[in-house]
Amino acid sequence: MSVLYDPIHWTPHKRMYDRLMLSFVAGYLLLFGVLQLALHPQITAETLIIRATGTLAFLMLHIILSIGPLCRLYPKFLPLLYNRRHLGVTMFLLALTHGIFNLVQFHALGNADPLVSLFGSNTQYGSLARFPFQALGFFALIILFLMAATSHDFWLKNLTPPVWKALHMGVYGAYAMLVLHVMLGVIQLEKSPVLTGLTGLGMFTVIGLHVMAAWKQAQKEAGASARKQPPLETQQEDTLRGFVYACEVAEIPDNRAKLLILEGENIALFKYDGKLSAVHNLCKHQNGPLSEGKVIDGCITCPWHGYQYLPENGQSPPPFEEKVCTYDVQVHGSSVFVNPKPYPEGTSRPPALIV
Amino acid sequence: MSPDTEFYIGWQKEIPPSFKRAVRRFITGAGIAIPLLAFLIVRYQSGFSTATFEFGTTTELSGTFIRDPFPFLRVAGGTDAHGQAVFQNILLVAPGKFGFDHIEGAAALKNGQAVKLAGFLVYHDGKTALEVHRLENSTTDTATPENENQPLGAVTLRGEITDPKCMLGVMKPGEGKPHRDCAVRCIAGGIPPVLKVTNTAGETEYYLLAGQKGEALNDCLSDFVADGVQVRGQLEQHGDWLVLYADPATLRRINKGALGAGPMCN
Numbered sequence: 001m002s003v004l005y006d007p008i009h010w011t012p013h014k015r016m017y018d019r020l021m022l023s024f025v026a027g028y029l030l031l032f033g034v035l036q037l038a039l040h041p042q043i044t045a046e047t048l049i050i051r052a053t054g055t056l057a058f059l060m061l062h063i064i065l066s067i068g069p070l071c072r073l074y075p076k077f078l079p080l081l082y083n084r085r086h087l088g089v090t091m092f093l094l095a096l097t098h099g100i101f102n103l104v105q106f107h108a109l110g111n112a113d114p115l116v117s118l119f120g121s122n123t124q125y126g127s128l129a130r131f132p133f134q135a136l137g138f139f140a141l142i143i144l145f146l147m148a149a150t151s152h153d154f155w156l157k158n159l160t161p162p163v164w165k166a167l168h169m170g171v172y173g174a175y176a177m178l179v180l181h182v183m184l185g186v187i188q189l190e191k192s193p194v195l196t197g198l199t200g201l202g203m204f205t206v207i208g209l210h211v212m213a214a215w216k217q218a219q220k221e222a223g224a225s226a227r228k229q230p231p232l233e234t235q236q237e238d239t240l241r242g243f244v245y246a247c248e249v250a251e252i253p254d255n256r257a258k259l260l261i262l263e264g265e266n267i268a269l270f271k272y273d274g275k276l277s278a279v280h281n282l283c284k285h286q287n288g289p290l291s292e293g294k295v296i297d298g299c300i301t302c303p304w305h306g307y308q309y310l311p312e313n314g315q316s317p318p319p320f321e322e323k324v325c326t327y328d329v330q331v332h333g334s335s336v337f338v339n340p341k342p343y344p345e346g347t348s349r350p351p352a353l354i355v
Numbered sequence: 356m357s358p359d360t361e362f363y364i365g366w367q368k369e370i371p372p373s374f375k376r377a378v379r380r381f382i383t384g385a386g387i388a389i390p391l392l393a394f395l396i397v398r399y400q401s402g403f404s405t406a407t408f409e410f411g412t413t414t415e416l417s418g419t420f421i422r423d424p425f426p427f428l429r430v431a432g433g434t435d436a437h438g439q440a441v442f443q444n445i446l447l448v449a450p451g452k453f454g455f456d457h458i459e460g461a462a463a464l465k466n467g468q469a470v471k472l473a474g475f476l477v478y479h480d481g482k483t484a485l486e487v488h489r490l491e492n493s494t495t496d497t498a499t500p501e502n503e504n505q506p507l508g509a510v511t512l513r514g515e516i517t518d519p520k521c522m523l524g525v526m527k528p529g530e531g532k533p534h535r536d537c538a539v540r541c542i543a544g545g546i547p548p549v550l551k552v553t554n555t556a557g558e559t560e561y562y563l564l565a566g567q568k569g570e571a572l573n574d575c576l577s578d579f580v581a582d583g584v585q586v587r588g589q590l591e592q593h594g595d596w597l598v599l600y601a602d603p604a605t606l607r608r609i610n611k612g613a614l615g616a617g618p619m620c621n
Contacts (some may be wrong), residue, residue: 011365011366012368013365013366013370014365020382024385024389027389027390028389028390028393031390031393031394032393032396032397035393035394035397035398036397039397039398040397040400040402040403042402042403042404042405042406042527043403043527044403044408044526044527046526047403047526047527047528051396051400055392055393055396059389059392063385074377076363076373076374076376076377076378077377077378077381078363078374079363079365079370079374079375079377079378080378080381082363082365083365105526105537106534106536106537106540107536107537107540108451109450109451109452110451110452110453110540110541110543110544111452111453111540111543111544112540112543117536117540118536121535121536121537121539121540121543121577122535122536122539123578124578130532130582132536133532134536184532185532185533186532186533188531188532188533189401189528189530189531189532189533190399190400190401191401192399192400192401194395194398194399195395195396195399195400198392198395198396293362294362296362296364301362301364303362303363305365306364306365306366306367
């Protein structure tokens with residue numbers, strides 16, 4: 001959690017994650033180099049570096065983009081999400097190496113500034129087949145740079161989560177540009193359908209996983225909407241003014257939550273210690289789904305990065321400072337009712353007692 | 356704790372067993388898929404030419420300087436089976452993406468002047484260029500070289516325009532869309548444009564491109580570089596190089612998806 005801005009807040013998992021990731025990176029680069037020299041010994045050193053770093057960065061971008069929907073579909077993959085930003089920064093550094101070598105190889109030592117040459121050597125912006133694909137790579141690299149540079153929680157806090165999240169959604173624009181960068185660049189030189197097929201397979205994998213995750217999320221949200229209210233006594237109707245029927249108590253496992261979407265509010269309704277409390281569903285860190293979290297040591301714990309909140313007031317335990325909105329909850333018999341009008345972030349609300 | 360009740364928190368010491376199993380499966384899958392992808396990417400590349408760039412190895416050559424239509428060094432290469440002297444024309448270029456005249460003193464050299472040059476050789480498919488690093492010395496004596504250029508008549512050729520320096524081995528690949536910007540920059544820097552033509556049998560020939568009167572076409576070719584083109588002109592043999600004195604009005608794109616065909620220069 002973010003009370004201090006360490007350059008990297010190391011945990012045993014992060015160390016293991018990075019060791020594995022760097023092993024894969026080193027292994028890929030070594031294997032790619034050995035295979036190139038064995039199968040195509042005529043390759044130049046510059047081309048080898050350009051292709052090794054470019055293909056690895058593109059492959060890593062596919063993995064990065066797949067982790068999110070994979071975790072939505074199968075939450076047991078959540079450890080892959082935990083340190084994804086290190087994967088992203090490493091991918092950017094590889095892409096940067098690819099970009100610098102390309103800029104020097106194709107544009108330096110000539111009669112124009114390399115950046116002028118990058119945009120001015122090929123001006124066929126109106127043609128798809130002849131489009132200046134290197135410009136696409138350049139703009140994608142700018143987006144990846146902005147993401148890598150702002151990946152630290154310092155920027156998340158200071159840019160505010162919505163702005164930070166919107167900025168980091170730029171990765172999809174970068175990915176689209178990089179697919180075109182590959183298809184309008186090296187694929188136009190290569191004759192084998194295998195390379196075109198691999199690019200297509202990667203694209204369909206990323207798109208397919210996102211579509212499946214979106215479908216699952218839509219199903220979940222459909223089940224989270226307000227349901228038909230059970231018959232109530234007149235006395236109860238008075239006390240429940242403004243409240244909406246949410247579910248039955250038995251539907252929520254102990255120390256877990258149910259997602260509710262009531263009058264447009266995204267709410268996580270938690271059951272713990274014989275009580276019920278409701279908070280806003282989105283974690284202040286990276287909009288993680290708190291309704292998929294768990295109450296641990298008395299705190300709602302986000303499944304993405306372990307940020308914690310007290311269920312009664314939506315506040316992170318001191319010294320942490322994150323806060324989420326809270327809601328009123330009532331229990332009548334076995335039925336749970338929630339008032340979807342949010343209280344300001346961190347407002348204490350008494351939990352509803354389960355009789 | 357059953358797998359359904361296990362909960363993963365990144366900052367805790369232990370990963371719950373069911374999460375650990377899932378991650379292990381992912382790592383195993385990645386361990387198989389990533390090397391396989393590396394193999395497929397490398398295996399199914401088009402491959403690279405056997406062209407050679409003797410980077411770092413300086414060669415000194417003496418011969419006769421030829422100015423037009425392109426800067427060549429004509430060097431003696433012994434005698435043939437009939438005892439006749441054999442000469443080789445070596446195309447001269449400067450370091451980086453520049454033509455020969457970019458080198459200090461090169462523009463003052465006269466046709467037929469005896470010179471000694473030092474630089475890195477670039478060669479492929481029987482064609483040679485020299486990336487000249489310095490003019491060792493030159494005499495002021497000039498002798499008009501014997502004109503051994505052989506007119507070969509009018510031809511129409513189909514091929515790809517690139518720069519001969521990269522094509523002969525400085526870059527791999529030195530052709531195609533990925534190399535387009537580099538070829539544009541090289542040609543804009545004064546390196547003569549070359550048309551690479553491959554026949555149906557897979558045999559390749561290279562034609563240096565000049566205008567109909569031998570004038571440079573560098574400034575008006577950039578839009579056609581790396582495209583499939585067709586061009587007509589008068590062909591002439593210059594030692595071991597072929598020069599096409601091209602009619603700009605006949606230059607057409609022939610590849611799919613190209614912009615509308617049109618004359619090369621006004």
